[in-house]
Amino acid sequence: VPDDPLLADVALDIPGQGCFTYLVPDGLAVAAGDCVLVPLGPRRVRGFVVTVARRPLPAFPLKPILEVRQGVRVPPHLLRLITWGAGYYRCSVGEFLAGAVPAPVRQGVQQEVERRLRRVAGWTGELPKRQRDLLAALPDHPLTWSEACAAGATTRPTLAKLVAAGALAEEVDDAIREVTVAVRAERHAPTAEQQTAIDAVAAALDAGTHQTFLLYGVTGSGKTLVYLELAERVIAAGRQVLFLLPEIALTPQLAARVRSRIPRTAVWHSGFTDGERARLWQDVAAGRYDCVLGTRSALFAPLPAPGLILVDEEHEHTYKQESVPRYHARDLAVVYASQLGVPAILGSATPSCESVANARPDAAGRAPRYRVLVLKHRPRGGSLPQPLVVDMRRECEETRKPPGLSRLLVQRLGDAVAQRQQAIVLLNRRGWSPVVTCQGCGATVECGSCSVSLTWHKGANILKCHYCGHQRPLPTACPVCNGKLAAYGLGTEQLAELVRQAVPQARVLRADADTVSGRQGHAQLVATFAAGEADVLVGTQMIAKGLDFPKVTVVGVIGADKALAAPDFRAAERTYQLIAQVAGRAGRGELPGTVIVQAWDPEALPIRAAIENRAKGFYDSELALRAEYAYPPYAGLVRILWSGPSAAAVQGAAEADARLLEAAAQGAVVLGPTPAAMSLLKGQHRWHALIKAASRAAAQGFLDRLRQLPRRSGVQVAIDVDPVMTS
DNA sequence: AGCACGCCGACT
DNA sequence: GTCGGCGTGCTC
Numbered sequence: 161v162p163d164d165p166l167l168a169d170v171a172l173d174i175p176g177q178g179c180f181t182y183l184v185p186d187g188l189a190v191a192a193g194d195c196v197l198v199p200l201g202p203r204r205v206r207g208f209v210v211t212v213a214r215r216p217l218p219a220f221p222l223k224p225i226l227e228v229r230q231g232v233r234v235p236p237h238l239l240r241l242i243t244w245g246a247g248y249y250r251c252s253v254g255e256f257l258a259g260a261v262p263a264p265v266r267q268g269v270q271q272e273v274e275r276r277l278r279r280v281a282g283w284t285g286e287l288p289k290r291q292r293d294l295l296a297a298l299p300d301h302p303l304t305w306s307e308a309c310a311a312g313a314t315t316r317p318t319l320a321k322l323v324a325a326g327a328l329a330e331e332v333d334d335a336i337r338e339v340t341v342a343v344r345a346e347r348h349a350p351t352a353e354q355q356t357a358i359d360a361v362a363a364a365l366d367a368g369t370h371q372t373f374l375l376y377g378v379t380g381s382g383k384t385l386v387y388l389e390l391a392e393r394v395i396a397a398g399r400q401v402l403f404l405l406p407e408i409a410l411t412p413q414l415a416a417r418v419r420s421r422i423p424r425t426a427v428w429h430s431g432f433t434d435g436e437r438a439r440l441w442q443d444v445a446a447g448r449y450d451c452v453l454g455t456r457s458a459l460f461a462p463l464p465a466p467g468l469i470l471v472d473e474e475h476e477h478t479y480k481q482e483s484v485p486r487y488h489a490r491d492l493a494v495v496y497a498s499q500l501g502v503p504a505i506l507g508s509a510t511p512s513c514e515s516v517a518n519a520r521p522d523a524a525g526r527a528p529r530y531r532v533l534v535l536k537h538r539p540r541g542g543s544l545p546q547p548l549v550v551d552m553r554r555e556c557e558e559t560r561k562p563p564g565l566s567r568l569l570v571q572r573l574g575d576a577v578a579q580r581q582q583a584i585v586l587l588n589r590r591g592w593s594p595v596v597t598c599q600g601c602g603a604t605v606e607c608g609s610c611s612v613s614l615t616w617h618k619g620a621n622i623l624k625c626h627y628c629g630h631q632r633p634l635p636t637a638c639p640v641c642n643g644k645l646a647a648y649g650l651g652t653e654q655l656a657e658l659v660r661q662a663v664p665q666a667r668v669l670r671a672d673a674d675t676v677s678g679r680q681g682h683a684q685l686v687a688t689f690a691a692g693e694a695d696v697l698v699g700t701q702m703i704a705k706g707l708d709f710p711k712v713t714v715v716g717v718i719g720a721d722k723a724l725a726a727p728d729f730r731a732a733e734r735t736y737q738l739i740a741q742v743a744g745r746a747g748r749g750e751l752p753g754t755v756i757v758q759a760w761d762p763e764a765l766p767i768r769a770a771i772e773n774r775a776k777g778f779y780d781s782e783l784a785l786r787a788e789y790a791y792p793p794y795a796g797l798v799r800i801l802w803s804g805p806s807a808a809a810v811q812g813a814a815e816a817d818a819r820l821l822e823a824a825a826q827g828a829v830v831l832g833p834t835p836a837a838m839s840l841l842k843g844q845h846r847w848h849a850l851i852k853a854a855s856r857a858a859a860q861g862f863l864d865r866l867r868q869l870p871r872r873s874g875v876q877v878a879i880d881v882d883p884v885m886t887s
Numbered sequence: 888a889g890c891a892c893g894c895c896g897a898c899t
Numbered sequence: 900g901t902c903g904g905c906g907t908g909c910t911c
Contacts, residue, residue, distance in 0.1 A: 170911080174888055180911040201910040202890065222911055255888090873906055 164214040166190075168225060170198055171254035172207040175484075176868055179210055179253065183224040190225060193234035195266055197227040206266050208234060208257045210243070229268050231442055234261065235462050241496045242460070249487050250863055250879045256485040260460035262441060264434035271439040276302040277319065277328045285325060294318065295327050302331060347421075348539065350385060357386050357533040362393060364503040365468065372494050374474075374519045375507040377535030379744025383507045384414065386535070387470050388421050390505075391451060395422065399467025399502075401451040404489055406476035408455050412683055413708065418453055428454025428461055456481060456489030459496065469497045474506035474515060475737055480884040488882055506530070509744055510737040513730075513786060516779045517793035545715075545753035547743050547771035549762040564650060569716045569756045570662045576714045577666045577695045583714035584697045585659060586704055586742060588722065590672040591615035592654045593647035596623065596634070600643020605635070611840040616647045617674065618654070628842040655718060656698040663696070671699030704742055713753050717742055721759040721767060727837055727887045729791045732766045736778050739770035790829070790852055792882070796859030798851040799883040801836065804875040807845040811835075813875040814847035821849060824865035828853040837887035844876075850886060 168190055169179035182198050184190050194209045204226060234242070234257070246256040258266070279300060287295065294312045303311060308319055322328045350358060357375060364371040377383045391401040403418065405411055408429045419425045426440055426449040444452060445462040452461040456479050471479070471490045479489040490506060497504035506515055519530040550566040559567065569585075576583045593616045596605045604613045607625035614623035616634060624631045638645055650658075656670040669689055676682050682702070689697050690709055697703060723735045743755045759767050769778035787794045800821065802814040814833035821830045832849035839846055853859035859881065869877050 167911095172888095172910090174910080177910085182911060198911080200889090203910090205889090205910095218911080220911070871907090 161214060161216075164216050166212065166214050167217075167222070168196070168209045169211045170196060170207040170225070171210050171252065171257055172198075172200065172205055173252075173254045173258040175252060175255060177252050177254075180207070181218060181222055183222045184212065185224045188225060188228060190228055191233065193236060193239050195229040195232040195234075195261075195268075196225050197229070198225055199223045207254055208239075208261070210239065210253060232261075232265055232268070233445070235445070235464060237466075237496075237500060238460060238462055240499060241492065244495060244499070245485060245487050245492055248860070249485050249881050251485050256487075259481070259483075259485045260457070262437050264438040265441045269434040269438045271435055271442065276304055276331050277308050277323070278302040278331050280327060280329050283327050285327065287322075287325060287327065291318065291322055291325075291327075295322060298328075348382075348385060350389060351382065351537065351539045353535050353537060354382055354386050354389075354539070357535065358389050360531065360533055361386075361390050361468075361503050361505060365390070365393060365397075368501060369503075370498045370501045371503050372497065372518070372530045373503060373505045373533050374511060374515050374530045375505050375533045375535070376511060376519075377507065377509060378538065379509045379741065380538045380540070381509075381535035382539045383472070383535060384417065385539075386533075387472070387505065387507070388418065390468060391418075391422060391470070394467035395450040397467060399465045400447075400449065400463040401468045401470065402459065402461065402463065402466050402493070403451060403453040403470045404458055404472065404479070404493060405453065405455060406473045406478045408453070412686070415453060418451065422451045424449050425451040425453055426461070428452050428458035430455075456487075459489050459493055466496070466500055467502050469493045469502065469504040471504065471506045473508055475508045475510055475512040477884045480882075482885065484878075486878075486880050486883075488884075491882065505533075510740045510775075513733055513779065513782055514793040517783060545743060545755050547739070547755035547757055549767065549771055550756060550758045551762045552758050552760050555758075563758075564655070564658050565662055565716075565718075566756070566758050569714075569758065572714045572754055572756060573659065573663050573666065573696060573716070577663055579713075581713040582689070582692070582695055582697070582709060582711040583666075583716070584699070584703060584709075584712055585655065585716040585718065586699065586701060587650065587652050587655050587718040588701045589615075589649075589651045589719070590626070590653065590674055590700055591624065591651035592618035594649040594651055596645055596647050598638035598641060598643045599646050600638060601641040603638060603640045605639070605645070609840065609843040611838055615651060627838070650718070652698055652700055659696050659698055666695045667693070668696045668698060669694035671697055671703045673700070673702070676702070701738070704738070714756070715742055715753065716756045716758070718758050720757045721761055721764055724761070724764060724766065729786070729789070729886065730884075732764075732782055732785075735764070736766035736770050736782075739767060740773075740775070743770065743773075790854075796853040796856035797881075797883055797886070798853070798859050798863060799880040799886060800833070800849045800851070800869070801878040801880065802833070802847045802875055803841075803844040803878070805843060805845070806874055809872075809874045810845045810847050813872050813877070814849065817869050817877070818849065820866060820869060821851065824862055825851070826862070826865065828858065828862045850883075856882070 166184040168182050168184050170182055171179050190209055190212055192209050192211055196207055196209055197204055198207055242256045242260055243253055246253040294314055297312050298308060299311060305316060309315060323330055361373055375383055375386060394401050415427050426444055441462060443449060447464045452458050452463060471493050474490050481487055494504050519528050519532045521528055550568050552563050555566050556563055573583050595613045596616050605623060606613055607630050609630055610625055610627045612627055614625055617624055621634055622631045623634055652670060652672045656668050659666060659668050671685050676685055717739060720739055721735060724731050739757055757771060765781060766778060802810050804810045818833050829852040830849060833847045836846035836848045851862055853862050
């Protein structure tokens with residue numbers, strides 16, 4: 161009605177609430193997606209406009225919008241995705257937006273502006289000799305301040321004098337920054353297999369329809385080439401590409417390769433300053449980039465018209481955010497692509513069971529939701545290495561030594577070093593020993609704030625908690641009975657030492673969170689190893705991902721079935737994925753590779769299937785088990801987690817809320833509440849419950865019936881839809 | 888989430 | 900007599 165006032169629904173970063181309605185003052189231009197400042201009780205807060213419309217005033221009085229942030233508007237298609245996500249993952253739209261739009265953008269941090277120095281043409285004036293020489297030394301093209309400092313071997317104040325004198329002018333660069341990456345723009349022709357995959361997706365692109373593809377390609381089969389060929393087509397048609405990766409810091413090679421073919425690629429990572437991030441967001445929104453490459457939060461980059469969404473290594477659990485908003489970027493990417501009517505490609509050599517199930521007909525015989533594209537061959541030749549399994553029970557019996565490096569692995573490491581090749585040994589546990597126990601009373605030294613044993617770090621001679629970071633010196637005797645302490649178990653620190661002893665001629669490099677600090681540290685370490693400055697790289701799984709070292713011919717996996725013991729329905733899947741992924745890492749160059757897997761139960765199916773390259777066998781049996789025990793993908797899971805500083809209060813809240821869960825259950829099964837596997841974490845006691853519904857839709861139905869759990873002081877309640885961590 | 892209001896213990 | 904603990908409730 162034209163006479164009604166103009167009202168705006170604004171999403172605020174407040175849990176468990178819908179939008180708040182505000183008056184739009186006359187003359188203030190406000191649209192959906194705008195970032196606004198509004199009064200809320202005694203304070204003023206930032207929020208995002210969800211709808212603007214003329215309609216009658218509600219019964220309660222309204223306050224006006226105070227201010228609109230210029231230049232920050234969430235595109236309508238992104239707002240729609242976030243609204244959907246807030247409903248599915250059970251948080252408010254405002255909370256989701258707060259998690260999706262970077263803080264410096266919301267808060268209006270001063271954008272970092274690229275300021276460049278340019279020589280003023282035709283300037284003639286007097287200068288001191290030093291400054292005159294400096295001016296002569298500078299090149300003609302514009303330079304940033306730091307580039308000019310380097311080029312003239314000088315400092316900022318001196319350059320400022322030249323600017324003050326008028327010899328140099330400062331210009332503000334409003335255009336996109338130059339992207340210069342020294343990478344050969346490789347352009348191999350696609351193989352027949354790759355071309356088939358490209359054509360299938362291109363058909364969906366041309367038809368302008370949504371379709372999700374599962375690009376199932378062995379490691380080294382050239383998934384990236386498929387992505388890039390399709391990305392170029394999308395960009396040529398005037399749209400943009402979203403390219404998601406599990407971990408950007410580990411894949412500098414991939415980022416460089418994408419940029420070499422798509423120069424206007426924004427790399428979306430957490431290492432930016434606030435100003436850089438604010439500028440990047442606006443540059444992406446303004447259409448100055450053709451591609452955004454990044455981790456899960458890159459899904460919310462404000463691209464004006466995404467035409468293709470790529471999710472590489474789709475099985476990786478890092479796509480799940482473990483804080484509000486608790487979304488799964490792979491699942492949300494598929495929703496986004498469907499909303500946009502564009503194709504999505506999920507790529508992996510070891511897909512998640514969810515995606516495999518989606519690529520098969522369902523129990524009722526309906527057509528698969530995803531279409532499978534297979535890459536079986538490595539274009540650069542090189543067959544997959546033949547993995548060997550060492551039965552560690554027999555090994556320990558025969559050698560009468562504690563478990564460590566097997567004789568076979570020692571021999572192969574020695575051979576590799578002798579032939580000037582390289583090797584990688586993986587163990588997913590850092591430190592020297594994970595457990596320190598009293599030989600007298602049997603007590604284990606535990607972290608006071610978490611229910612875990614402390615790990616001994618021998619080099620630093622401290623006990624560390626790997627969950628909360630607490631550390632303390634190693635006690636000289638048992639704190640309980642004053643008995644003698646002994647360290648048990650194997651970590652990477654000790655493993656590196658074992659390799660040094662067993663293969664004395666090897667130069668050993670250790671890569672774990674203790675030796676690698678920050679993103680640069682990782683890149684540096686990768687460079688050191690790639691340059692051949694070490695022979696054996698010992699590390700945690702941080703080195704298992706995305707690495708491509710042509711000289712590596714031996715890969716050892718220690719404690720490969722450790723993950724199998726985890727109290728988690730995905731334990732078998734994770735074990736299979738780890739071994740199959742690692743197996744693909746050896747022998748990527750010209751040289752054939754060997755993978756040696758040390759396991760306590762070498763007959764376990766995930767291990768056998770991974771080393772014998774029997775993917776179908778693994779997925780068939782694993783999916784059958786999931787169906788039998790009603791776990792995803794044949795169930796919709798919700799986890800409720802209660803936590804707080806008082807064990808009694810947490811238990812009380814969980815047990816009281818259990819009645820509400822049961823009341824809402826209907827067909828769903830409520831497991832628990834019980835204490836979580838980590839019953840104490842960072843000083844917080846934890847209880848949890850798992851709700852198993854027949855499907856994701858049924859799980860949503862359960863949450864609709866449950867509505868909100870009561871708010872209690874001293875106890876936090878988290879609702880996790882489609883949890884990845886279930887223990 | 889903040890922030891206010893509101894009702895009970897140890898101090899100038 | 901107050902200062903301050905955090906329990907409850909509201910914010911368009």
